[in-house]
Amino acid sequence: MAQRGWVGWLADNKAASAGIAVSLVIALIGVGVVAARSGNGKKKGTSLQAGAEGATTTAVGQVAPLGGTVTSVPGGQTGASTGAAVPKGTKVAGTTTGGATTTGGSTATTPGGCTPQDDKETGITRSDVRVGQIVSDVSQLPAQLKPNYEGLQAYVHMVNAQGGVCGRKIVIDYNNDQSNPATHHYSLMIHKDFAFVANSSLIDSTDYQSDAPFNPTLKDNGEFVPDIGGLAYSYGRNQSPLFAGTVGSLSPSLTGGGMFRTMVNEAKTVPHGPCRNAGVVYLVEPTGASEDQGKLGQAALLQPWGANFGASHVKLYQASLAEPLTVYEQTVAQMIADGVNCVFTYSDLGSDINLVKAMENRGVWPPDKCTGPTCFALTYVPFAAYDPKFIRDAGDASHSVLTFIPHVPVNETGSPAMQTYLKWLKTVPGAEVSTFSLIGWTSGEMFVEAMNACGGAPTRACVIDYWHKKQGYTAGGLLGAITPFKSTRVDCSGGCGNFAGKGVYNFKWIFTCSVMLRVENRNGKVDFYRHTPATGYSCDTLQVARGKPA
Structure with a gap:
């Protein structure tokens, strides 16, 4: 490959790339975001931390068990350490721990009595505040990251219509980098914008250190620029003390297994169950992320805290990007020969569509149309497939497919927060309801x-x-509770997947509260519908699947 990463891959595969979802790197692990290969290994054998020196964390507040019995999650959690701290040299008022909580919500945007004052920070005046947003809206790929911009636009429209934030209008400084370093303007924007909001760039690894302390690589006037929300793709950005993730932060070590356990337990009672052997499908792609996270998912399927299959009952299968349907049919044939009857994918939207269609062509899926002798009992896809295109293009093969998402299903429109989002999204021409616009919002x-x-x-x-202080953020109920800087201390001296760091880290958590969905036909409409829990969210706890607790 003449050029590295996505830039080189796109240049070498222009024809094939038209069928690949940008959301590949977002949902390979089934939790919404996935990190590209990260870590340069320069500090092997040292004690490194992604957080405050000596900081450790434990489970925050009450954690509800999985299994469909939980109907809600507490709106706030208290009394926990929140992991990674602001880097040394950054002046911070107060402390980085505490019990403050928030539920968020789309309510009044300016506290009573707040008036703008003179401010010496970059990107802010008495009349407005500039925020930067960098998104990879790549022309060769379906525009699944652009909705991050549309969602942010919708929220800014609402805030500005209500008078702004403390009397200041918000101005979005938007940069579509097209996943190309030459048009990725982070180094320019830090000198113009007060903060970054809802960044979703496939090449965000260029902006952050690849090992602890995971700081941004550049400063403006001697200070780092906050990075609020959006989706992170590199471990460096995910684990940075300057990045507050909307759905948490991915790590090379931590994963949950509760949703897989729920799926597999339920498969004991469905036609063609129980699960005898699991097949994990991952992709060979430029970052190595799909393989890395597929193997992390394999660990969750093996372990008692996950699906508890045991080592001899989980098999790995790989495919290249943009493989045609015929190749997936060969993969399914191999699964049948291996005795697999439950499938878990770490792939993009287009690959997921081809996989379930190949399963249908081989006669093993969907369950209600399979007559044997071999039928699959369970198919899980990451929420990259939570898209109308999956149902439209996969047809009957989409039926009974499972996924889980970190937010309220978009077809549940009863809450005030969802109604507000839907109302203001209409102010953005061409915008559609999606997970990604919700993240921007x-x-x-x-x-x-x-x-x-x-x-x-x-x-x-x-x-x-x-x-750093906030815990239990829910955006007024749109999200399962998130504590952006909750973390677990992990020793990676013996390796943590394809992450090259060999130190000790306070790895931040990805989201643990989610809703399981299943594709069903209800009253003549096929869609992803809530499967479990009946209301609210089911919550898990993350485990150290690679490395060891420190």
Whole structure:
């Protein structure tokens, strides 16, 4: 490959790339975001931390068990350490721990009595505040990251219509980098914009250190620029103390197994169950992320805290990007020969469609149409497939497919928060309801909430420190509770997957509260419908699947 990563792959595969979802790197692990290969190994054998020196964390507050019996999650959690701290040299008011909680919500944007004051920070005046947003809206690929911009636009429209944040209008400084370093303008934007909000760039690894302390590579006027919300793809950005993730942060070590356990237990009672052997499908792609996270998912399927298959009952299968349907039919044939009857994918939308169609062509799926002798009992796809295109293009093969998502299903429109999002999304021409626009919307809400807390002369340090303290953020119920800087201490001296770091880290958590969905036909409409729990979210706890607890 003449060029590295996605840029080189796109250049070499222009024809094939038209069928690949950008959301590949978002949902390979089934939790919404996935990190590209990260870590340069320069600090092998040292004790490194992604957080404050000596900081450790435990489960935050009450954790509800999985299995369909939980109907709600507490709106706030208290009394826990929140992991990674603001880097040394950054002035922060207060502490980075505490019991403050938030449920968010699309309500009034300016506290009573707040008036803008003179502010010496970059990108802010008495009349407006500039926020940068970098998105990889790659022309060769379906535009599944652009909705992050549309969702942020919708939220900004609402805030500005209500008078702005503390009297300041928000101005979005938008950069579509097209996944190309030459048009990725982070180094310019830090000198113009107060903060980044809802960034979703496939090449965000260029902006952050690949090992602890995972700081941004550049400063403006001696300070780092806050990075609020959006989707992170490199481990460096995910684990940075300057990044407050809307759905948490991916690590090379931590994963949950509760949803897999629920799926596999349920398969004991469905036609063609129980699960005898599991097949894990991952992709060979430029970052190595699919393989890395597929193997992390394999660990969750093996372990008692997950699906508890045991080592001899989980088999790995790989495919290249943009493989045709005929290749997937060969993969399914091999699964049948191996005795697999439950499938878990770590693939993009297009690959997921081809896989389930290949299963249908081989006569093993969907369950209600399979007559044997071999039938599959369970198919799980990451939420990259939570898209109307999956149902439209896969047809009957989409039926009974399972996924889980970190937010309220978009077909549940009863809550005030969902109604507000839907109302204001209509102000953005061409925007459609999606997970990705929801992430853009909630990222904007995170920024405004922090700005309101920081008063009439907010600082960058105050904004990021706000999210270091916050726990149990739900965006008014749109999201399962998120504590952006909750972390677990992990020793990677013996290796943590394809992450090259060999130290000790406080790895931040990805989201643990989610809703399981299943494709069903209800009253003549085929869609992803809530499967479990009946209301609210089911919550898990993350386990150290690679490396060891420290």
